Amino acid sequence: MNLARFLFDSRGVSPAVTQALTIGITSLLVTGLLIGGSQMVDSQRERVTEEALENVGDGIARDLIRLDAFDTDTLNSTVSFRAMYPERIADQSYNVEVSPDASRTRVYVNASGLNRYAVVRFENETNVCPSVVSSGPLAVSYNQTAGCMEVTRG
Template sequence: MIRRTHSGTDRGMSIALTHVLTIGITTILIAMLLMSGSTMLDTETERSTQTSLETIGERLAGDIDNVDRIVADSDDTVTITAEQPRSVANSRYTVELRDDCSEEDASLLEESDSTACLRLTAQDVDVVVYVPVAVDGERIKELQSVRGGTIEIKYEDEDDGIELEAVN
């Protein structure tokens, strides 16, 4: 009968190989977990930014509508100051008051008779939101862009148009 014996080096090699494989598999699993967590965080940041910009846009659209109604009754100079956050989801944003928005730009405008809209754009996150404004596009002075924060919505008789102005 032939008997084989294992030398001590074979067993030592098996333990080292097991440790290397365990560390490798653990590293791959942790890397995959971090990548999926990062993707989920980016998605949630974009969703949060979009929701915040829609809320800000709706508030500003309501204030612009109020200015338009006051002007329709009196034709005086009107100014409303709208306090809005300077940033959303840790990103600065700009607000554009447009007298004409095409339907391919803004899906919300398909449901509205108005062609005027607000275009809100986040700078650090790739999010653009369009909000319809219930104002005749001819009453808007021209394409205007202001940074988020405190915004004045003005109508002056001699200029004959609604405009946005950032307040520092």
């Protein structure tokens, strides 16, 4: 038997090559979809985290603005607004820092474990005490002793 004639025989090769190419192309497409899908999920998670941090900052700023509307010079009792905020955002704790500025007050909400933050600025008339609190239920109140609005753990 002459083996040389089998070396150049191409019959029966087409189905095997087609099968190999189909499996290879399908693997590449599925891999591409998985990588693209995971990147989309990461992007969505980042966006949702930033929105949640913004919501916390907006809520605190809104309470400070409401408190700023009171005539604090004539207050004879404590005025405060308490709000429930999540303990964790994207499974990470976060900090809220309120810092007064010459023209505006800044509410900075930071989830350092995620390297994400949100900043809300607003104008106010009543003094604001600088404060830093951790995540969870918070209270915005007027501190008569210090003569300023403050954010505390509530």
